Amino acid sequence: xxxxxxxxxxxxxxxxxxxxxxxxxxxxxxxxxxxxxxxxxxxxxxxxxxxxxxxxxxxxxxxxxxxxxxxxxxxxxxxxxxxxxxxxxxxxxxxxxxxxxxxxxxxxxxxxxxxxxxxxxxxxxxxxxxxxxxxxxxxxxxxxxxxxxxxxxxxxxxxxxxxxxxxxxxxxxxx
Numbered sequence: 690x691x692x693x694x695x696x697x698x699x700x701x702x703x704x705x706x707x708x709x710x711x712x713x714x715x716x717x718x719x720x721x722x723x724x725x726x727x728x729x730x731x732x733x734x735x736x737x738x739x740x741x742x743x744x745x746x747x748x749x750x751x752x753x754x755x756x757x758x759x760x761x762x763x764x765x766x767x768x769x770x771x772x773x774x775x776x777x778x779x780x781x782x783x784x785x786x787x788x789x790x791x792x793x794x795x796x797x798x799x800x801x802x803x804x805x806x807x808x809x810x811x812x813x814x815x816x817x818x819x820x821x822x823x824x825x826x827x828x829x830x831x832x833x834x835x836x837x838x839x840x841x842x843x844x845x846x847x848x849x850x851x852x853x854x855x856x857x858x859x860x861x862x863x864x
Contacts, residue, residue: 793821
């Protein structure tokens with residue numbers, strides 16, 4: 690009888706090892722995937738180069754004054770639709786956000802800035818695409834073109850100046 694039991698165990702072991710491993714129920718898999726999406730957990734290090742709270746532009750809103758040195762803003766933007774630039778942050782996951790309003794459309798995305806004056810604005814920003822023709826369309830196109838090309842920022846009291854590598858710039862006033 691002992692040999693029969695030993696023989697049975699030997700015969701049964703390959704059957705146990707050959708079983709497929711159990712899979713997690715689908716609900717658990719979807720729950721974990723949802724957790725990753727909602728919390729922003731990522732597999733790579735995504736810490737900003739500058740701590741989000743150390744960026745001096747966070748929490749400011751600016752109204753565009755001019756696109757060229759010494760030139761006033763063309764008054765083609767409808768009342769209440771003057772071009773704006775809003776710097777903010779999302780708390781979770783911590784990241785910097787920028788809001789852009791042109792004379793016709795609104796845009797949003799990410800940016801990165803250093804206290805030393807370097808600036809990068811995500812290109813392209815997400816936004817609306819309402820028809821924008823004539824002078825208003827030209828103003829909006831020039832505004833976005835310069836924002837995407839911006840590499841430095843400088844604040845002087847209530848004025849913000851963004852510069853591109855080819856010395857084009859945008860001048861704003863604190864809203």
